[in-house]
């Protein structure tokens with residue numbers, strides 16, 4: 001395949017960008033009163049407003065042509081056909097099957113039966129725990145579920161459980177421990193009763209050091225309690241889970257065609273199902289299905305995940321944006337940026353294409369953010385008067401009409417408009433004079449109040465934060481990431497870099513602890529300082 005940056009479609013976009021360079025969003029809106037109508041899309045309960053992105057309909061046409069030139073339709077077909085598109089691990093990436101009600105096939109085998117069987121086991125287990133039927137070692141019911149997992153075995157269930165806090169049964173604590181730092185385990189179980197606590201050890205490989213360390217800490221904390229009454233496991237490595245002491249009947253399998261960061265729909269979602277109940281969990285799946293059906297049927301120019309992917313590529317590769325801010329205007333969506341960090345950066349933080357060539361352009365952005373309106377009092381200053389182009393995804397559940405909720409939503413829309421509109425030098429001067437400053441003072445201060453504006457953003461609007469809208473939102477970003485990976489020609493479904501990091505940690509750890517081994521000068525110097533402090 002022709003290298004991406006040498007395709008005529010890429011060159012056309014670069015030429016188009018040079019022409020657009022001097023455009024300000026204020027001018028683009030002034031030139032086209034129908035801009036919002038032309039550049040916003042809907043799917044089910046989700047509205048995506050791309051009109052504040054620094055592009056025109058011509059830009060989108062050129063981006064769609066790039067997608068067509070990169071055989072995006074064929075990529076999607078191969079993905080849902082269960083082909084091994086994760087070519088470096090020779091696996092399918094068929095997370096779409098986890099929320100499906102139709103058959104998908106991997107290696108010619110229909111996976112729907114195992115998907116439905118897992119969902120039934122999740123229903124049986126979550127109902128037993130929520131109803132009190134599941135008893136601990138001394139016969140008491142369970143009042144706390146603690147998930148032990150990290151990365152995709154933590155962020156999905158943790159983020160969704162927090163996001164759907166309004167749906168979580170207040171009688172059942174659902175908590176999460178990920179870090180190997182013993183403080184997180186200690187803080188999490190401090191007020192829990194071992195007799196009434198059930199641990200879910202979530203680990204696709206069942207080899208992740210943080211999770212195994214926390215599983216051992218849980219065993220010690222439980223004391224004489226029978227592991228069969230206080231441990232469940234979710235893993236693709238059931239043998240290792242059993243070797244740890246978790247009986248087979250307490251283990252739920254996850255398939256190897258499910259990537260960790262795409263796994264919230266699988267048995268990895270069991271903590272969420274315990275918290276909100278399986279009916280509500282099925283609501284999350286239903287919301288994802290709405291987005292899946294849209295993704296698989298809508299023409300690219302009307303396709304939310306494809307448009308999100310193309311707009312992101314435009315910002316990254318043609319406007320040189322290095323980061324993407326995700327700002328959910330909902331306290332309970334506060335973990336969404338962290339969840340999307342793994343989904344985006346572990347999927348597309350890649351530099352080599354599946355043709356074994358350098359990708360030749362920038363790939364995944366640095367994803368960051370925090371819940372609005374809090375971020376306004378932390379980093380929005382940089383959006384207004386900094387030196388960087390910082391695209392923003394505003395995620396806005398409208399919610400009910402209480403005054404505070406109305407104010408929250410108004411803040412989201414106001415910020416999106418303000419970072420785009422900016423404030424001219426003349427407007428700043430007039431504002432200062434109106435505030436009583438002399439002309440001289442106003443002239444001196446105005447440059448410090450002016451804001452260039454033109455910061456691009458997408459607003460994702462939904463009526464409420466509920467299982468269905470959350471499911472659609474997550475599926476939207478999953479498909480966006482897969483589409484960007486296809487366009488860049490990288491494998492979005494492996495993570496060899498992180499494996500290297502894990503290997504480095506494994507090599508250094510025992511030597512560090514034994515105080516031996518040859519290290520680079522920095523590591524050696526740091527180890528020496530640590531040893532001296534430990535001695536003191």
Ligand code: F6P
Nearest residue numbers: 151152153203204205208260498
């Ligand atoms: O970060 C590397 C990684 O392999 C992620 O892809 C994965 O979600 C996480 O570690 C945990 O892996 P496991 O579920 O196998 O414990």
